[in-house]
Amino acid sequence: GGIQSNMGNGCKLVLDADDNPVIFYVGTPYQDGLGEDRTSLRMSRKIGNQWQTPEIVDILEGWEVESLSAAIAPDGTIGVAYFMEEVSDTNYPDHLRYAFRQSDGQWVIDIVDISSHCGDFNALAFDANSRPVIAYYDIHANTGTFRPREDLRFARLENSRWEKETVATAGDIGKYNSIWLDANNVTYICTYELTEREIVIFRERTL
Numbered sequence: 001g002g003i004q005s006n007m008g009n010g011c012k013l014v015l016d017a018d019d020n021p022v023i024f025y026v027g028t029p030y031q032d033g034l035g036e037d038r039t040s041l042r043m044s045r046k047i048g049n050q051w052q053t054p055e056i057v058d059i060l061e062g063w064e065v066e067s068l069s070a071a072i073a074p075d076g077t078i079g080v081a082y083f084m085e086e087v088s089d090t091n092y093p094d095h096l097r098y099a100f101r102q103s104d105g106q107w108v109i110d111i112v113d114i115s116s117h118c119g120d121f122n123a124l125a126f127d128a129n130s131r132p133v134i135a136y137y138d139i140h141a142n143t144g145t146f147r148p149r150e151d152l153r154f155a156r157l158e159n160s161r162w163e164k165e166t167v168a169t170a171g172d173i174g175k176y177n178s179i180w181l182d183a184n185n186v187t188y189i190c191t192y193e194l195t196e197r198e199i200v201i202f203r204e205r206t207l
Contacts, residue, residue: 017076021046022044041058062088065082071132081122083136094142096136112134115142117140119136120175121137121174121177123177127187134155136174137152150194151174152168173191173192
């Protein structure tokens with residue numbers, strides 16, 4: 001018998017500027033009433049030969065994290081994007097969130113897109129100016145008659161505001177995303193289109 005913790009769901013690994021491993025994951029610890037025992041999105045980081053005390057990024061009461069992605073910015077900022085799916089009654093529909101770690105160790109959480117049921121298959125990166133960019137899947141509208149969208153979406157943080165756009169709508173597109181920025185700070189997205197079973201690459205249009 002005995003009760004064990006449930007740790008590691010959805011884990012993602014990145015390396016910081018000093019090549020230290022940083023791991024994000026979802027977990028529910030069992031601490032016999034001691035400390036934090038709620039399900040949460042967490043970060044563990046190894047500095048030198050020592051794993052630091054895990055940090056709680058976000059408490060997941062009434063939610064599940066269906067997908068997450070992590071990245072390190074050029075200025076050293078640690079960030080994570082994650083899709084929040086409702087599992088019990090809350091005041092919000094499913095949506096995409098982003099969190100980053102401040103220099104004081106505190107986590108700042110931001111809702112990126114709550115305009116529709118969106119955020120799954122998210123991919124996070126940072127541009128040369130350490131601004132986060134995210135590619136993700138827009139599944140369906142939150143209100144009115146059920147209407148599937150199945151589109152590829154893109155968001156970039158501009159002056160503390162998330163600028164969002166739909167990249168592609170043809171077929172069922174926007175799953176299994178990856179995102180990169182080249183030496184000229186141009187964004188590339190690799191995605192999967194289910195209807196024709198095609199891998200598609202998009203390049204940001206520049207002037």
